[in-house]
Amino acid sequence: EPEVTQTPSHQVTQMGQEVILRCVPISNHLYFYWYRQILGQKVEFLVSFYNNEISEKSEIFDDQFSVERPDGSNFTLKIRSTKLEDSAMYFCASKSDQETQYFGPGTRLLVL
Amino acid sequence: SQQGEEDPQALSIQEGENATMNCSYKTSINNLQWYRQNSGRGLVHLILIRSNEREKHSGRLRVTLDTSKKSSSLLITASRAADTASYFCATDSSASKIIFGSGTRLSIRP
Numbered sequence: 001e002p003e004v005t006q007t008p009s010h011q012v013t014q015m016g017q018e019v020i021l022r023c024v025p026i027s028n029h030l031y032f033y034w035y036r037q038i039l040g041q042k043v044e045f046l047v048s049f050y051n052n053e054i055s056e057k058s059e060i061f062d063d064q065f066s067v068e069r070p071d072g073s074n075f076t077l078k079i080r081s082t083k084l085e086d087s088a089m090y091f092c093a094s095k096s097d098q099e100t101q102y103f104g105p106g107t108r109l110l111v112l
Numbered sequence: 113s114q115q116g117e118e119d120p121q122a123l124s125i126q127e128g129e130n131a132t133m134n135c136s137y138k139t140s141i142n143n144l145q146w147y148r149q150n151s152g153r154g155l156v157h158l159i160l161i162r163s164n165e166r167e168k169h170s171g172r173l174r175v176t177l178d179t180s181k182k183s184s185s186l187l188i189t190a191s192r193a194a195d196t197a198s199y200f201c202a203t204d205s206s207a208s209k210i211i212f213g214s215g216t217r218l219s220i221r222p
Contacts, residue, residue, distance in 0.1 A: 056208035105154035
């Protein structure tokens with residue numbers, strides 16, 4: 001069964017460094033998403049992406065964040081200058097034109 | 113305003129018993145979904161119920177939706193140890209995102 005994959009599974013970085021989180025959505029899906037979950041808290045929407053542009057973004061998704069679909073398979077989330085409060089689990093999701101979003105296993109980001 | 117709040121926050125039951133979790137939301141929705149998350153792991157989609165549906169079954173799962181009360185319930189029958197996880201409802205009110213509740217932590221005692 002096709003699934004969303006994410007790399008790396010864990011990332012440790014120093015405050016102020018740039019990180020790129022990578023996702024490979026399910027191949028025939030058209031809509032792509034990033035969510036994050038701070039430890040012990042609920043899953044929060046960050047951004048959605050369709051037709052090579054951002055469809056919607058949350059207040060969390062400020063100028064430090066960007067997304068890109070550099071080729072036909074990858075979908076990336078870049079955090080330009082990480083802050084301590086960016087430490088969280090980051091989930092990528094994708095969906096076709098049906099309603100269900102399928103989530104990847106997540107990348108656990110720790111900012112020191 | 114918060115969309116998708118589950119109760120209880122935590123639930124501990126004996127293996128074999130049924131577990132019921134509830135979710136309430138505030139705005140109108142297109143559909144409501146339930147996800148499971150094992151500790152520190154990814155989100156697994158369990159079931160989706162559309163706004164024009166009242167009840168849906170999938171294996172040991174039964175989901176109800178009451179749009180007049182803006183609430184949903186997830187019933188897991190004949191619980192197993194492997195059902196231990198956090199369960200989240202998520203509402204879809206736009207094509208662009210789903211909004212998660214705070215989740216119910218379910219523990220199944222052997």
